[in-house]
Amino acid sequence: MAWFGTRTYVGASWTVWAAADGSMTWTEITATNPFANTIALALSFRDANGAPDTRFLATRTLAGLAQTTFLVRNLTVPNSTTGWFTLTASPTPIVPMAVIYWALATKNQTEVYTVPIEQLDADGFPIGDAAAQPRPPAKLEWHRPLATELMAAAGASDEHARAVLEFFRAAQSEPGSLDAAEPFTYAVGLLLDDEAAEFRSGFGGVPER
Numbered sequence: 001m002a003w004f005g006t007r008t009y010v011g012a013s014w015t016v017w018a019a020a021d022g023s024m025t026w027t028e029i030t031a032t033n034p035f036a037n038t039i040a041l042a043l044s045f046r047d048a049n050g051a052p053d054t055r056f057l058a059t060r061t062l063a064g065l066a067q068t069t070f071l072v073r074n075l076t077v078p079n080s081t082t083g084w085f086t087l088t089a090s091p092t093p094i095v096p097m098a099v100i101y102w103a104l105a106t107k108n109q110t111e112v113y114t115v116p117i118e119q120l121d122a123d124g125f126p127i128g129d130a131a132a133q134p135r136p137p138a139k140l141e142w143h144r145p146l147a148t149e150l151m152a153a154a155g156a157s158d159e160h161a162r163a164v165l166e167f168f169r170a171a172q173s174e175p176g177s178l179d180a181a182e183p184f185t186y187a188v189g190l191l192l193d194d195e196a197a198e199f200r201s202g203f204g205g206v207p208e209r
Contacts, residue, residue, distance in 0.1 A: 005121065006090040006172060011098045012116040014045060015082040016074040022105035024203070026073035027115070028196060029087060032095040036064035038178040040090050040171040042164060043070055043190075047083040058187040059164050061178055062094075071196035072189065090171040093119070103203040110203050 017025035033039055039062050045053040056072050074081065087096055098115035119127045167184070170177050185192065191199050 007093045008120045009087040009096045010118045011085040014085050015100055016072060017080045018074060018077045020077050024103045026071060027100050029070045029098045032067045033062045033064055034095055035092045037092060037176060038063050039092055040167050040178060042088045045083060045085045047081060053083060056189040058190050060185040061183050069193055069196045071191040071199060090168050
């Protein structure tokens with residue numbers, strides 16, 4: 001099995017919005033596991049001011065060579081929320097993607113906007129082009145803490161926050177330990193996979209993903 005260590009992906013934006021005429025905005029975040037081993041995922045959201053949005057969070061295992069989709073939406077009318085999100089994967093990286101859908105009832109069509117995502121290592125250092133630059137002598141003071149540390153602040157119960165931390169510690173310290181474990185999914189306020197596809201299909205003019 002490949003070993004890369006924990007990765008955190010920071011999404012530049014997410015948004016939900018709904019109007020009385022049926023127009024709606026929602027955000028979908030997709031994680032693809034390109035490796036054969038099972039991984040642990042944690043997803044949490046912040047509003048535009050950086051405060052945890054307690055309505056939405058998820059943790060799950062994702063089998064090797066599999067994909068999962070998280071859909072965040074708010075059916076309350078009217079509403080409007082925006083912010084940024086973190087998606088953490090361990091023990092190997094994922095291929096993440098995030099898109100924002102704008103479904104306009106007056107035009108019976110849906111537009112899609114791609115969300116920029118930055119990949120960071122477990123210490124908060126950028127990976128990719130930025131990783132080629134010399135690292136500072138000391139660890140950066142990262143103002144966006146890891147998703148595993150956000151669960152308690154994000155409104156999860158103490159029991160769930162502890163379970164998530166143990167979940168990731170096992171993935172990080174015992175490579176392959178999740179492969180033999182029962183599949184695990186915990187989600188608050190999100191639609192996953194088939195539920196997300198069903199929700200999307202209810203809107204006219206949605207482009208193919």
